[in-house]
Amino acid sequence: MRKYALFILFQIYAGTVLMAQSQNRITFDTSKVEIPMSRVIWHENIDKEQKRTDKVDGKVDNFLKLTSNEDLNIQITDVILREVDEMQIRIERGEGDNNFKIGQLRSLRELLQAIAGRAKEKEVPPMIPLLFTSYEEVMKRQSTGQSVLSVFEKLPYQGTEILSGIFTQLKEAQQIKNMAFLKKVQLNPSNILSGIAAFSDQPFADSLIEVAANKIPLEVYTYAQAVKTPAAQVIRRNKNPKVQTIAKLSSIMNGTLYLPFLDELLSGQLAIDDIKAVVENELAYYKLIVKTQIKYYNRISQGDTPVLAPVLFQMLERKATDVFVNVMNDLHDSPDAVRMRVSDPLTSEEIYYLLVTTEEVIYTSTYTKLYDRMMTRFPGRRSDSLMMAVHFDRFKKFIKMAANYNRLDDFLKSMPEIRSNQLMYAFVQGLQKTSSLEDAVDVADSYGSITNVDLQNFLKRQVKENYEKSLQVKDRRGEVIYNILLTLFKSAADTSMNLSALLGIPPVYKVDFNSITDDSGRVVQHVFFYGDEDGITSFRNFMGMFNGKPEWKVVTGKEWVTITSTKGKPYTIYANLPLDYKQDLDAQAQAHLIEYLNKNNINPSFVVHRGHSYHLKYTLQQMLPSSRIVMLGSCGGYQNLAKILNVNEDAHIISTKQVGSYSVNEPILRALNDDIRNGRNIEWIPLWQQIANSVKSDVRASELLKDYVPPHKNLGAIFIKAYRKATGEM
Structure with missing residues (x-):
């Protein structure tokens, strides 16, 4: 729409509205209207806002693609690029003096x-047509002195919030603000405290x-x-x-320990x-947490919901890790008595909770020694009595x-x-009823570690029965979960099964060389090191x-080393230097290397x-989407597996049950580097056998290798891939 000077034609040019995937145009009749010079600038400002709004989707093309619904996008475009022009005409033709019309034009611009x-x-985008309809209704009611509350009541909170910010001079403005805030907090209670200061007198x-x-x-x-702060004052007067x-606890030193x-x-x-x-005695405090956790879980299993039960468990995890398990891990070279x-x-x-809360950090030797202590410290040494004592809290994690x-x-x-x-029957029951996949992944991981044939057969029967039951009752989630588990269980004994075809996922037993090269045919490896002693x-x-080594060229820079193959296929390895972690120099080196790669x-x-393993979260946060083979120097628990597969859904993951050992890591990396440098596809089963043979003469390394999980045996990762493929969930 173009606007000309005083008493010149006010011409609507509702130009074009691009139809989805076509060049069809919507046109409409032009009209004439006289615009006083004092209001020309207001119309021009609205024109600018129309163009700015058109640009929100990334380009100015007279089409606003703000949703995935093309029909809705056409409606939105029509409102912004045609209806706004019509509204400007109606304002100019309507009643009211110059200031009244300027006010209407100003509010229209503010809406845009x-x-x-x-x-x-x-x-917001889906409600744009409703917003403009409501806007006009408010203006109409305002001009006749009618109440506008009913208009705002029909809007979602975002719409109420947007319009209330435009019509701040309404006599019902405070009621409308209240309405918007109450709608917002009803949708999400977390909005209460961030906004309560403005409503403290309500x-x-x-x-x-x-x-x-x-x-x-x-x-x-x-x-x-x-x-x-105003929010704190509202809380404290309650x-x-x-x-x-809660207010009293917030005033106590170390109040988070009481909460x-x-x-x-x-x-x-x-x-x-x-x-x-x-609270000042770590041992006594931990014992109180465990006692309370057992009590809370018993109540939860009966349908009760103790206040802040998740916070209690988080504190339990923190104390189990920091006060006990990390201490024993750090003393792994000391005599057992120490x-x-x-x-x-x-x-x-209390030892049981040390085990089930520290999966991500506990060393194998720490686990086994704690397990032995746990088993000798309850009457009669009947393990079912231990489970009953903790009311079976986290028992699936314990079994895994x-x-x-x-x-086991x-x-x-x-x-x-x-x-x-x-x-074990309970272990595989109800996996479809939880909101998380963690229990199902634990079942998959556990099966890969079970050697008792009778137990394997028992679990297969239970999973099959659950699958058939899910089919009968048409429980789609249960059907998917138990079908994948049954397929994985069968494949564990029969590697000839084609899991890719059966589960609809990429190859599990191999990685094609061409799939890990870049456009130039080069393979790149990225290694994360941390600047502690280890x-x-x-x-x-x-x-x-x-x-x-003649087949490698090494160039050491200020923050990272670059290693390039001199023989075979192009292969480059980037590894940050393990600079002083106390000054965060290792973190800076990692960040600068990633900047360089990008x-x-x-x-x-x-x-x-x-x-x-406590460094692992930082590596996972920085992994690039191109990561296809991922080797972890620590446990590959559900959370870690899910995070990796969120970065690259086809990642092949090598994980360990403890911090990686040089005597095993180097044979694995050497074998992989050799395959890659020679342009060979990576075949996991023969490669893993080759690695096992290479460490056979080293008794300790051979034993430690048993703690490593190769991609083709990482049933948890395979389960997640298959579930996501079957459901489309992430």
């Missing part, structure tokens, strides 16, 4: 600005704080700590007992002084770990056969594979993590 500013929120403020205390108590605690208790026991405090089962008596001393005062139940560490047979034999069958030693051993369009297809 608000839409352009929030168009990338997925909820009658509903105190009620919302009580809602927050019930729904998001941890956030109430956090906001209450900033005592001088008379609700739960809110008062996990909020439910016990509110019910009178514990007093603040009870917690204060143990290394295991920290666990001396613990009961079987016991299987992985070759302790021992554990099951320590109870009557009928009990062990019941336990990382420095690991790096030195790693470089021993290349320094002085800047030069270098896409690593082979990624190696070298270091303790």
